[in-house]
Structures are given as C-alpha cells and as structure tokens.
Amino acid sequence: MNVWIAIGLTVAGCYLAKLLGLLVPAGVLERPLVQRMAALLPVALLAALTAQQTFGDGQQLVLDARAAGLGAAALALVLRAPFLVVVGAGVLVTAGVRALA
Amino acid sequence: MAEQTAPPESTGTPGARSAGPPGPAAADRPDKPDAAVVRDALGVGIAVGLSGFAFGVTSAGSGLSLLQTCVLSLLVFTGASQFALVGALAAGGNPYTAAAGAFFLGVRNAFYGLRLSQLLAFPRAVRPFAAHWVIDETTAVTLPQPTRRAARIGFTVTGLTLYVLWNLTTLVGALGAEALGDTDAWGLDAASPAVFLALLAPMLKSTVERVTAGLAVVLALTLLPVLPAGVPVLLSALAAPVVLFLSGRTKPGATPQDPEDTPATRRGKTARQEKEERHS
Numbered sequence: 571m572n573v574w575i576a577i578g579l580t581v582a583g584c585y586l587a588k589l590l591g592l593l594v595p596a597g598v599l600e601r602p603l604v605q606r607m608a609a610l611l612p613v614a615l616l617a618a619l620t621a622q623q624t625f626g627d628g629q630q631l632v633l634d635a636r637a638a639g640l641g642a643a644a645l646a647l648v649l650r651a652p653f654l655v656v657v658g659a660g661v662l663v664t665a666g667v668r669a670l671a
Numbered sequence: 672m673a674e675q676t677a678p679p680e681s682t683g684t685p686g687a688r689s690a691g692p693p694g695p696a697a698a699d700r701p702d703k704p705d706a707a708v709v710r711d712a713l714g715v716g717i718a719v720g721l722s723g724f725a726f727g728v729t730s731a732g733s734g735l736s737l738l739q740t741c742v743l744s745l746l747v748f749t750g751a752s753q754f755a756l757v758g759a760l761a762a763g764g765n766p767y768t769a770a771a772g773a774f775f776l777g778v779r780n781a782f783y784g785l786r787l788s789q790l791l792a793f794p795r796a797v798r799p800f801a802a803h804w805v806i807d808e809t810t811a812v813t814l815p816q817p818t819r820r821a822a823r824i825g826f827t828v829t830g831l832t833l834y835v836l837w838n839l840t841t842l843v844g845a846l847g848a849e850a851l852g853d854t855d856a857w858g859l860d861a862a863s864p865a866v867f868l869a870l871l872a873p874m875l876k877s878t879v880e881r882v883t884a885g886l887a888v889v890l891a892l893t894l895l896p897v898l899p900a901g902v903p904v905l906l907s908a909l910a911a912p913v914v915l916f917l918s919g920r921t922k923p924g925a926t927p928q929d930p931e932d933t934p935a936t937r938r939g940k941t942a943r944q945e946k947e948e949r950h951s
Contacts, residue, residue: 572765574739575766576769580770581743584774587774591783610883611775614909617885617888618887618890619758619863621887623758623860629896635861643864653718668858
C-alpha cells in the first residue's frame with residue numbers, strides 16, 4: 571500500500587510540474603534566479619542520489635563492489651561512451667568484483 | 672528516458688553524450704527539411720528509449736511488482752524521478768519522502784514546458800496531453816528547431832518514440848529481472864547510481880555546478896547514518912540555494928557562463944527580459 575501511495579503522489583506531482591510549465595504565462599517562471607535554481611536543483615539531487623546509492627546500505631555507509639562499478643561508469647563517461655555503455659560498465663564491473671570477492 | 676540526455680541547457684548539443692546523434696546541434700538552418708527533424712528525433716528517442724530496460728530491472732530488483740513498475744513508466748514518464756522513487760523505497764524510505772525526492776527532480780520539467788510552450792504554441796486543449804511528454808529529451812530536440820513546424824515535428828516524434836520504447840523496455844526489464852532472481856548478484860544494484868552519474872555528468876558545466884554537486888554529496892553521506900531513509904537526499908537539495916547564494920555574494924550578478932543564452936533560446940525571450948539579464 572505504501573508503494574502505491576508513493577506512486578500516486580509521484581504521478582500527480584510530476585504531471586502537474588510538466589503541465590504547469592505549459593499553462594502559466596511566460597515571465598512568471600522566467601526570472602534568472604528561478605531559472606538558475608531550477609537548473610541547479612537536479613545537480614544537487616542527482617549527486618546526492620549517486621552517493622547514497624553507491625555508499626549507502628540502509629543507514630550505514632559501506633564501501634563495496636558498487637564503488638568499483640561507479641568508478642567504471644565514471645571512466646566510461648570520461649571516454650564519452652553512450653548512455654547504455656556507461657550503465658553497462660557499472661553493472662558488469664560490480665558483478666565482476668562481487669564474483670571475485 | 673527523461674534526463675538521459677544532456678539537458679537542453681548544454682548549449683545546443685542536446686543529447687550529445689547519452690543519446691548519441693549530435694543532430695539537433697546543427698539545426699539552426701531556416702529551411703530544415705522535415706526528414707532531418709525526424710532523424711534527429713528518432714535518434715534521441717530510440718537511444719534513450721532503450722534504457723527503459725535499466726529502469727525495469729532496477730524497479731523489479733527494488734521489490735516493486737510488475738504492475739507498479741509499468742505504471743511508473745506509463746504515468747510518471749520522467750526517468751530520474753522514477754529511479755529516485757524506486758531507490759528511496761528500496762532503501763526503506765517512507766512513501767512521502769520518497770515521492771518528494773522524485774517530485775523535486777521532476778520540477779525542472781516545468782521550466783522546460785515554459786520554454787516549449789512559446790515555441791510549440793499548442794492549442795490549450797492539446798496542452799494537457801502534450802504535457803506528459805515534456806521531459807529532457809523532447810526539450811533537447813525541440814528547442815533548437817528553427818521553425819514552429821520543425822519544433823512540433825521534433826517534439827511529437829521524440830515524445831512518441833520515447834514513450835513507446837521506454838514503456839516496452841521497462842516491461843521487458845521487469846520481466847527479465849524476475850527471471851534473473853537475485854539482481855544484486857548480477858551487479859544490477861549499480862545500474863541506478865550509474866544512471867544518476869550519467870545524467871549528472873553533462874550538467875557539471877561550471878564551478879557552480881561542481882561545487883553544488885560536491886556539497887550535496889558531503890551532505891548526503893554525512894546525514895545518511897543519522898536521519899531516516901530518504902531525508903538525507905532531500906536535505907542535500909539545499910546545496911543548490913546555498914551555492915547559488917554564495918556565488919551571488921562573491922560575484923554579484925556574474926552568471927556562471929550563461930549556457931542558455933543561445934540563439935535558439937534567445938528567440939523565446941522578450942527584449943525586456945534580455946535587458947534585465949544583461950543588467951543583473
């Protein structure tokens with residue numbers, strides 16, 4: 571049930587955000603400060619999510635195979651690999667390190 | 672899908688990293704043929720649409736049912752929010768903090784919509800339907816188009832391709848994950864952070880973005896052991912206003928290289944707004 575509550579809220583919230591942009595008159599959200607905040611918010615959230623899902627295990631900080639996988643993904647990004655290759659590198663290296671450990 | 676290309680802020684090379692074809696970058700020709708627009712749109716739509724597979728696997732591996740996984744892709748249809756939600760639920764977060772994190776990631780679509788609505792000028796009756804496709808990729812393809820016709824074609828073809836493929840590959844991924852059993856043994860718990868990193872990388876254009884990301888990481892990892900699941904990520908979002916405030920203090924008005932100020936985006940601004948920006 572909790573999962574459905576979360577899904578319902580996310581569906582509604584994300585749709586309304588999309589709709590808002592198409593319906594409000596230009597100028598309301600077009601202030602430079604608001605724009606810069608909107609561009610920076612995903613940066614903070616994505617960085618935090620990356621860290622949490624790499625080093626978090628419940629409420630504990632851990633260093634495990636995922637860190638190696640993320641390193642591989644980062645390397646793929648530096649090499650300008652396509653999106654699917656980046657994700658694939660992260661998954662394969664994580665699996666590989668686990669299999670060896 | 673969503674967020675899996677560089678967001679349109681990245682100076683005219685939408686989808687450069689993840690979506691492959693650099694097509695839309697070279698779009699500033701006034702007489703762009705429809706076929707070229709369709710080609711741009713299909714390139715982005717197909718490349719990113721396929722990555723719904725990663726979402727399907729991750730969602731099923733996080734313990735969501737097949738129906739829940741597919742409902743997310745059908746009705747949320749903005750990738751980073753979907754990954755964030757299933758990640759937060761898997762970590763044991765309560766549904767409200769999980770949904771809040773997903774929602775905050777989805778807020779940027781409102782700003783995309785704002786810029787798209789001037790360019791597309793859809794009738795009001797169409798907007799509630801078009802809104803569902805207002806995401807990173809459709810914005811990245813649509814904004815650089817030289818004409819309204821090209822913009823509408825780009826938006827529609829990208830949106831349709833991506834929507835169909837993203838949902839099909841979500842289904843395949845979720846079914847595949849159930850067949851795989853223990854997804855962690857396959858390293859699939861690393862798919863989600865790798866996705867986030869791939870989305871984040873093209874956004875790290877200047878010092879402001881990098882400092883924000885660094886501060887958010889420090890906040891998230893420091894708060895993780897002491898606060899309930901889901902809350903640390905939400906609080907890490909405070910890195911954005913903090914860094915924005917500090918950068919405003921040190922360099923009054925200095926926009927960190929205004930990457931949005933391309934001819935394509937400038938078209939949508941009024942002269943007054945441009946003037947304001949120059950003087951701010």
